[in-house]
Amino acid sequence: YPTDGDSEHIGEKKKKKVATATGSWTVSETLQSPIETDMVRCLQEKEENLIDKSPLELVRMFYSDEVNHYLVTETKRYANQRNNHNFDVNESEMSQFAGIHLLSGYHVLPRQRLYWSADEDVCTPIVSNAMSRNKFESIKQYLHLADNEAIQKGDKAGKVRPFYDKINHNLKHLSI
Numbered sequence: 598y599p600t601d602g603d604s605e606h607i608g609e610k611k612k613k614k615v616a617t618a619t620g621s622w623t624v625s626e627t628l629q630s631p632i633e634t635d636m637v638r639c640l641q642e643k644e645e646n647l648i649d650k651s652p653l654e655l656v657r658m659f660y661s662d663e664v665n666h667y668l669v670t671e672t673k674r675y676a677n678q679r680n681n682h683n684f685d686v687n688e689s690e691m692s693q694f695a696g697i698h699l700l701s702g703y704h705v706l707p708r709q710r711l712y713w714s715a716d717e718d719v720c721t722p723i724v725s726n727a728m729s730r731n732k733f734e735s736i737k738q739y740l741h742l743a744d745n746e747a748i749q750k751g752d753k754a755g756k757v758r759p760f761y762d763k764i765n766h767n768l769k770h771l772s773i
Contacts, residue, residue: 656699659767665691667763668740675741686736693727694736700724 647655669691676684686694697712704721706712711719713730748755 659764660695661767662688664760664763664767665695667760668695668742671741671744671759672736672739674744676739678745679739681739684735684739686739690728690732690736694733694740697724697727697733 650658665688669686669688672686672691673684676682700721700723701709701712706719706721710730712721712724713733714720742757742760743755744759747759752758754761
């Protein structure tokens with residue numbers, strides 16, 4: 598980390614020679630700016646608060662109830678816009694839907710429908726007990742991250758920006 602005397606050399610590479618039993622080699626390191634140093638200190642302080650959290654608590658810090666409610670609202674709105682007025686999803690089902698997607702990130706099967714299969718080699722009871730395959734597929738069909746009528750013309754990220762902004766807001770509060 599730079600000291601006050603190093604501030605004029607921020608961003609420059611500093612080389613130091615390291616001697617080992619088998620010879621010596623040169624290590625280059627880039628000095629960090631004071632802003633980066635403050636962020637590292639802040640994250641180290643936050644780490645103490647985060648270390649006792651369970652994985653579920655950590656996920657809930659950025660995938661909050663507000664984010665979940667937003668997804669439910671936009672998904673229902675999109676189903677209505679697609680003339681499916683019978684579609685319904687609640688916060689609990691949306692959380693289960695998100696959980697199934699998280700699980701499928703590390704318990705990978707060749708096809709999505711296999712998570713509901715009764716075959717011994719692919720049986721995933723945690724998924725089939727949480728939600729029916731048809732409910733999962735209907736939520737997936739209508740899942741929406743933004744209100745189509747509120748998207749700014751010419752905004753290439755308009756379909757994901759509101760969701761991204763909510764998650765980003767939560768992550769900023771988590772780390773800074």
